[in-house]
Amino acid sequence: MNWTGRIRAALPAADPDVAEELAQHARAMYDAARAEGAADEEAQRTVDAQIDCWRADAALLRRRARHPRIVDPPAAPATAWVGGLAQDVRHAVRLLRRQPHVALLVILVMAVGIGATTSLSAVAYGVLMKPLPWPDSDRLVSVRETRGGRSPRFGSVSNAAYLAWREETSTVEDLAGWSAQMVTISGAGEPERIRIVRATASLFRVIGARPAAGVLFGDDDERTNVAVVSESLWRQRFGGDPAAIGRRITLDAETFTVVGVMPDALAFPDRQTRAWVPMHVAPAAGNLLSMFEGLAKLRPGVAPEQAAAEGTARGRFAPDTGMTTMAIFGGTGPVEIAAVPYLDTIAGEVRRPLIVLIGAVLLLMAIATVNVAALQLARAASRRRELAIRAALGATAGNVVRQLVAESLLLAVLGGAAGIGLAWLLQGAAWSVLPADFPRVAEIGINGRIVLFGTALSMLTGVVFGLLPALRVRRPNLVASLAEDGTSPVSAGTRTGIARARGLAVAAQVAIASVLLVSALLLGRTFMELLQADRGYDAASVLSTALPLPMHTPERRTALLADLVERLAAHPAIEHAAFASETPLTPGGSTASFSLPPQDAAGGAIQVQASPRLVSPSYFAALGLRVLAGRPLAETDTPTSQPVVVVNDTFRRRYLDSDPLGAQIPMGFWGEEQNAAATIVGVVEDVRHIGAATPTLPELYFSSRQLPSGMRSGVATLLVRSRSDTASTRAVVHGIVRAAEPGAAVGPVVTLEERLLATSLARPRLYAILLAAFAAVALLVAGAGLFGVLSYSVSQRTRELGVRAAFGATRADLVALVLRQGIEVTVAGLAAGLLASLWLGRFLASLLYGVTPLDIVTYLAAPLILLAIAAVACIAPALRAARLDPVTALRS
């Protein structure tokens, strides 16, 4: 019996559900009647009577309002949640494939953020946190000596203090001394400049090194010419042959026998050291004070301060070395020893800049996250209908949130993977981007820990930028969503919660971008100030190169150099050529101490600590140093004429009140045979070491023509002032030097400016470039966010704008309306960002030079730049608003 058919025939307009329900009722009635004994026709008649009653009831004929079908969900097993998540992920993949441009944008933004963060984390970890490669490296401390609070000009501990402490130690297991130098290696290959370390045998015990082959030299070898080579040198020059043990090498005209190979992993202080030779620490007798680096290993459980106290106490027993102490420390006083954990010694000075950079990169990450969150919010808003249907089909709020978070997590993980890949590719670039003297560059790399960190970060950001929008749309009202039409009634641009949230997101991005912009401007200005600072010499057109001449006697060296300089000066491309015993840019260098007679009757002898340099007469002309008084050195100063000296301005200001010209400087520090005194004939401008930790020191310039024996340094610096462009002159210099000294391992010919950029300016430049890059990305992202919000707003307000246009608003008015919205958001973000910058500026203070954290120019330029970018971002939406056809707009 087809009851459903009969009901439908009787009540054709009835709802199918109603029909089905009534049909069941009819069936039940029929079955009950039959069960009570009624015949088939009788039972049917009973039911037909009922159907007639229903037909007469108009209420039944009405179409029923649709209630959402509520189907009981099956009992959820434990794996249902996982299955649900997997389904959400599949759905997310489908969704993203339908909107690839959105997905790509999000992945790109995330990749940039995660890539930058991961790269910098790798640097920070490798430099600041990764343990040093030697066993128990946390017990290694560097030993630093001061006298009367003054640090030495070079080295960190004197032989006097070192030996005094070594006699009896209870806080440290052992003490070692070492000093690095550049030498020319020959034998078993081409001559090459390499770095070696002269060290006491105790160094190997202190660091706990074991040889890869052969042996490491011991205490008995300290006066012998043995050498331990690095693994890389062993492979390069000896092909890794075990028979290399016992072979000979020449280091700066001295022959050494190879006794062992140091594994590269344990190379001290770093992998750039290619060989170790013994250093004997002589007692401090008479005026002999030698300085070197000190290293100690604390006994377990001993704090550095305890060791320092012991060192200080023992150091007090060191013999007094009079003038030499004065020369090296700039004063006399009791010995004070400090023990600094070795990791701090190497990485300490980059800690603050690295922290600043990490802060900057985290801000960049925040911008990326906020930007993507705003994007996701807009997408979620446009999917209200879909989400409402999902909810109607039985999805709980938690399900909706899970779906949105799954989509965001997918994007974040993809972006994170791209970012980590980017960081991995960039890690090779770290070697070239970081300055040569940046500590622990070899330890920087993307390892498992860093990858884990990057992955965790991308998942966290995924959850954050997924959760925020999800929480806003998790309770969609189906009826309202389906009934609404897209262009809602007119009102101001920030009426809906979602639009408000997006506006806030853009303001936040603008704020963060302005913080980064201010920092970038401050560091950029610092770098420019450093570059353009008046150093006293012309850095751009002066070429310099290091010429090692270890194999010659000092007199022979001087003669060679004089001849070379003459050849160079004869070349038409070269204006001046000179040589010096030291590079003008080295703040360290040799030091001497002597007494000057009292300036007036009442005063006592003046103790002088100054840096003497041996230079050729054309030195000042080549460098472009201004002569402030008297005359420079000249060719007329010969070995037989009156010995003369030129001093720098700092020397004059510190030691000579009255007219300096004519004052006598003793020359005893050049050697015992120099009993004469030199007359000051001129005062030159200071060579300033801008930005370096050491201030300008008093300097004395002696003529090489008058002191041929003075060229004791094995390496001379050649200086050439070029007439024309430096590029061609470089080749000329190289050619002439090679021709004169074919066997010398000449260094690269670079301008002084390039040398600066590679040394003292390297880090300021790096920081400025990095911050500028972050700021540029931040501005781009914030600008894109602003553009997105305004475009959305214009499309939402199409009808409103149409109404305004219809009522007489001009194009300019409409443009102004949109621009005002954009400017409001920008100004809000800018104000917050500038306030934050004012507060955060103090963390930058140690990195700045020539500008203060509250630099007016910066705080005027940053808002202008930001507003300009905002204006650009606003143009397209504003023009779209201006080009609206009111009729079309009202109809839409």
Place this chain on the structure above:
Amino acid sequence: MLTPYMATDQLARELKRGSTELLVLALLEERDRHGYEIARLIEGRSAGAISFHVASLYPTLYRMEDRDLIQGRWIEKTGQRRRRYYRITAAGRKVLASQRSTWQAFFEALSRVARIRHA
């Protein structure tokens, strides 16, 4: 709402409508039921005194469903056609409780005035 001025027919209709809802809610309070079951029970339990017009049952059920007093669902059991079962909602329980107390008060007032006692 009952006022003394209503005509008797209207009063009877109102009473019936109000009572039908009360009856449905009370029956569903015990457990979920489908429409035919509700109809049979009302006839059976009232011992025929409430001559229940089945035709009006379903409009009542639908009305109550629109007012969220009850909730109808299609339940499919193995081997059977699906049937529409009704369940009382939380709102329905509240209305049931309030209607019960209203009827209670009504009866008490009646008995006080007319000395009618209920079983």
